[in-house]
Amino acid sequence: MALSTSIYTSCFNSALLPSVRIPSCILLSIEICFMHFFFILTHALVIIGIMKHLTMKYEGPLYTSSLLDFYFSGMRIGVLDIETTGLNPARNKFILGGLLDLQAMTMHQYFAENRGEERQVLEDFAEKVSGLDMVITYNGRHFDMPFINRRLQRFSAGSCTPYDLDLYLVVNGHSPIKKFVPNLKQKTVESYMGLWQNRADEISGAESVELYDRYEKTGDPELCRKILLHNSDDVLQLARLLKVVSKTDFHKAMFHLGFPVCGLNVEKIGISGSIMTVSGSQRAEPFDYTGFSFGDYPAEIRFSRRDSDFHIKFPVIRDSGLVIADLDAAGLPREDFAIYPSYSSGFIVLEDHDRKNHMEINQFIRDFIKSFIRNL
Numbered sequence: 001m002a003l004s005t006s007i008y009t010s011c012f013n014s015a016l017l018p019s020v021r022i023p024s025c026i027l028l029s030i031e032i033c034f035m036h037f038f039f040i041l042t043h044a045l046v047i048i049g050i051m052k053h054l055t056m057k058y059e060g061p062l063y064t065s066s067l068l069d070f071y072f073s074g075m076r077i078g079v080l081d082i083e084t085t086g087l088n089p090a091r092n093k094f095i096l097g098g099l100l101d102l103q104a105m106t107m108h109q110y111f112a113e114n115r116g117e118e119r120q121v122l123e124d125f126a127e128k129v130s131g132l133d134m135v136i137t138y139n140g141r142h143f144d145m146p147f148i149n150r151r152l153q154r155f156s157a158g159s160c161t162p163y164d165l166d167l168y169l170v171v172n173g174h175s176p177i178k179k180f181v182p183n184l185k186q187k188t189v190e191s192y193m194g195l196w197q198n199r200a201d202e203i204s205g206a207e208s209v210e211l212y213d214r215y216e217k218t219g220d221p222e223l224c225r226k227i228l229l230h231n232s233d234d235v236l237q238l239a240r241l242l243k244v245v246s247k248t249d250f251h252k253a254m255f256h257l258g259f260p261v262c263g264l265n266v267e268k269i270g271i272s273g274s275i276m277t278v279s280g281s282q283r284a285e286p287f288d289y290t291g292f293s294f295g296d297y298p299a300e301i302r303f304s305r306r307d308s309d310f311h312i313k314f315p316v317i318r319d320s321g322l323v324i325a326d327l328d329a330a331g332l333p334r335e336d337f338a339i340y341p342s343y344s345s346g347f348i349v350l351e352d353h354d355r356k357n358h359m360e361i362n363q364f365i366r367d368f369i370k371s372f373i374r375n376l
Helices: 025-045 066-072 115-130 140-154 167-174 186-192 205-218 221-247 250-257 358-374
Strands: 003-011 050-058 077-084 094-101 106-112 134-137 163-166 259-261 264-272 275-282 289-291 300-304 309-315 317-319 322-326 347-352
Touching: 050 115, 050 221, 066 221, 066 250, 066 259, 066 358, 077 115, 077 140, 077 205, 077 221, 094 115, 094 140, 094 221, 106 115, 106 221, 115 140, 134 140, 134 167, 134 221, 140 163, 140 167, 163 167, 167 221, 167 250, 186 221, 205 221, 250 358, 259 358, 264 358, 309 358, 347 358
Parallel strands: 077 134, 134 163
Antiparallel strands: 003 050, 050 106, 077 094, 094 106, 259 264, 264 275, 275 309, 289 300, 300 309, 317 322, 322 347
8 A cells, every 4th residue: 555644733723823734644544643742732732633634645556347337438537535532423433534636646634632623624524525426335325424414404514415336235135245344344344355464453343432432532643543544544455445346236236225326416216107207406507497398209307496406207108028218319319329239229128027137227317417408
């Protein structure tokens, strides 16, 4: 793992607390000691909070695949993991957010020296995350993102809603891996994928909470180092774990878990009778729109700025156990679908006797939404 490290301190009064920048990950513990001393000294002068913002340049390899490019090409992507004082966002605090920006190849960590700094750390971290199109998490849909948004809500500080590619849900619902491992904890799946040797941290999430309690009381920089290392290893290992998608039915996963497109999150897809329905949320700048056709195509399209959501109803053809979409009527280029065995003469089969063609369905929806947004 090739990392170079810098530490930045930010505070409520930058004029009183100048930035400190000391390179080299080898000197991380020394940097933390210095920062702790600086924190004590400053506290003696002015009664204000201080937080750490660490950046680490990541120079390791990134997993790439046509599967990921099919859905996420050109998007701003980050790998995310958080540390908290407990599992309940109603009473526990956000203390550390880790984010690997895959475009800048830079790891960011926002760390609260004490619970009183939660709001500043949380808002700074959420602002960074909100600049992305999507994040990659492990159990993030059930924990990380709801926790972040619940705590933001407590401070009336908006929300953080990038698309969340939750690898836990992808593996749990759409891979045979769970048949071969005792559980689906991140470290267990890492080991199965041959990634265990890349870890340096020696603690669990529960131990991280205990260490933070001790750090608040003692200010011991070694405790801080262990907490930060646990978080950064979780993030960097999660980036390496992306290759697990090669062992999943990824198109089926995206059909059920949704996918991002043009500032929208597709969240639910269903086919019933002669209608395919698609719904989701608007992420960027919500707008209102109601229409009952797209050109000559009788698709019902509704976008709500108030609810930040959208709903589309596509007409489909049912014939002899097949569910078919008319590409010409939808205004989609035939050549973009001609590679599929299920394509014929301007028509694409979306479902064959209750067996869904997930890739074809997802592309039809994605391409239609792109065309619709482009022609607004």
